[in-house]
Amino acid sequence: MSEISIRDISRRFGAIQALDGISLDFPAGSFTALLGPSGCGKSTLLRLVAGFEAPDAGSIRFGSQLVADPVRQVRPEKRGVGMVFQSYALWPHMDVAGNVSYPLRTRGLEKGTIEQKVADVLAMVGLTGLGARKVDELSGGQRQRVALARCIVADAGIILFDEPLANLDIHLRATMVDVFGDIHRATGATIVYVTHDQGEALALADRIAVLDRGRLLQVGSPIEIYRAPVHVNVAGFVGRGAIVNGQAVDHRDDLAVVEISGLRIEARGAGIKSGPVRILLRPEALALAHAGLPAVVKSSTYRGPVHELRLSLGTGEEILLDDPQAHVVGEHVHVAISDAWVIPDA
Ligand SMILES: Nc1ncnc2c1ncn2[C@@H]1O[C@H](COP(=O)(O)OP(=O)(O)OP(=O)(O)O)[C@@H](O)[C@H]1O
Numbered sequence: 001m002s003e004i005s006i007r008d009i010s011r012r013f014g015a016i017q018a019l020d021g022i023s024l025d026f027p028a029g030s031f032t033a034l035l036g037p038s039g040c041g042k043s044t045l046l047r048l049v050a051g052f053e054a055p056d057a058g059s060i061r062f063g064s065q066l067v068a069d070p071v072r073q074v075r076p077e078k079r080g081v082g083m084v085f086q087s088y089a090l091w092p093h094m095d096v097a098g099n100v101s102y103p104l105r106t107r108g109l110e111k112g113t114i115e116q117k118v119a120d121v122l123a124m125v126g127l128t129g130l131g132a133r134k135v136d137e138l139s140g141g142q143r144q145r146v147a148l149a150r151c152i153v154a155d156a157g158i159i160l161f162d163e164p165l166a167n168l169d170i171h172l173r174a175t176m177v178d179v180f181g182d183i184h185r186a187t188g189a190t191i192v193y194v195t196h197d198q199g200e201a202l203a204l205a206d207r208i209a210v211l212d213r214g215r216l217l218q219v220g221s222p223i224e225i226y227r228a229p230v231h232v233n234v235a236g237f238v239g240r241g242a243i244v245n246g247q248a249v250d251h252r253d254d255l256a257v258v259e260i261s262g263l264r265i266e267a268r269g270a271g272i273k274s275g276p277v278r279i280l281l282r283p284e285a286l287a288l289a290h291a292g293l294p295a296v297v298k299s300s301t302y303r304g305p306v307h308e309l310r311l312s313l314g315t316g317e318e319i320l321l322d323d324p325q326a327h328v329v330g331e332h333v334h335v336a337i338s339d340a341w342v343i344p345d346a
């Protein structure tokens with residue numbers, strides 16, 4: 001049974017179709033990252049699940065319970081959903097423990113129980129001993145941890161995160177990624193995590209859903225999304241690489257022989273048809289070699305530990321490759337291809 005089941009959800013704001021017929025299930029206990037360009041509808045989808053927006057069409061169920069359709073909406077506070085935003089929305093005049101214990105105090109729990117629960121969640125987010133600190137005496141990363149603790153302490157079965165790390169610098173983001181993993185393991189909650197950052201999504205989530213202009217393009221495991229994107233916009237949005245034109249000259253099951261600039265290679269695909277195709281080439285599947293695809297070095301950029309080479313093919317198309325050595329612009333090289341993916345919906 002799915003914990004959250006979204007069916008044919010649409011939501012329009014004036015002339016903007018923010019969500020356009022989205023159907024998506026979030027299994028109980030799953031950790032799903034919602035990825036997509038700015039304005040694609042990620043926050044709107046979260047707000048619909050939390051109950052801050054109502055759908056124009058479609059339905060949302062938690063288990064078998066209908067929580068929203070165009071005529072009936074369960075109020076946000078009745079949904080048992082925790083939500084953490086980019087802006088932490090903490091009370092600056094309260095100390096850490098006061099902020100974190102707020103959801104418990106509103107339930108009228110005993111003082112001892114509250115203190116124990118607060119200590120437990122502060123330990124979970126790495127803030128042990130900071131309960132008496134004022135919020136305005138904390139760093140950005142520590143404030144974000146307080147917001148997480150306040151969300152976890154409420155014991156919600158569903159937790160929604162809307163770009164929770166967007167305000168933090170790159171080092172803090174990296175350390176916080178582990179905290180989210182810990183929270184998921186400790187709470188067993190169904191988590192939906194919105195981010196712009198594909199690295200964060202690949203590292204954290206067991207599933208990734210990619211949205212574009214209010215539509216769901218693909219949902220799958222991080223490996224599926226990276227290795228077998230069903231749409232050019234998924235391929236372009238997740239991971240580095242290049243999409244080039246080719247011809248499928250032969251195919252059997254989900255393997256094909258494709259021709260790129262005169263070179264024949266084997267490619268993976270799904271439901272491949274003969275004729276023109278769009279082919280995804282990831283940098284790690286390409287290497288400089290004595291024979292292969294002829295190309296010219298357009299740029300060589302040190303990315304530590306490798307040099308990222310931007311190469312131009314005879315067709316004018318560009319590909320990306322990582323090489324241990326720096327190369328000079330204008331150098332003629334050959335590229336061997338060990339893996340390629342025929343994008344089905346290109
Ligand atoms: N209350 C609103 N009134 C009018 N337009 C809105 C409203 N909320 C969202 N929109 C529009 O709906 C579209 C989707 O917005 P949404 O906030 O869901 O995008 P997003 O994917 O979260 O983007 P970002 O990554 O920038 O946060 C955008 O074009 C946005 O301008």
Ligand SMILES: [Mg+2]
Pocket residue numbers: 042043044
């Ligand atoms: Mg948003």
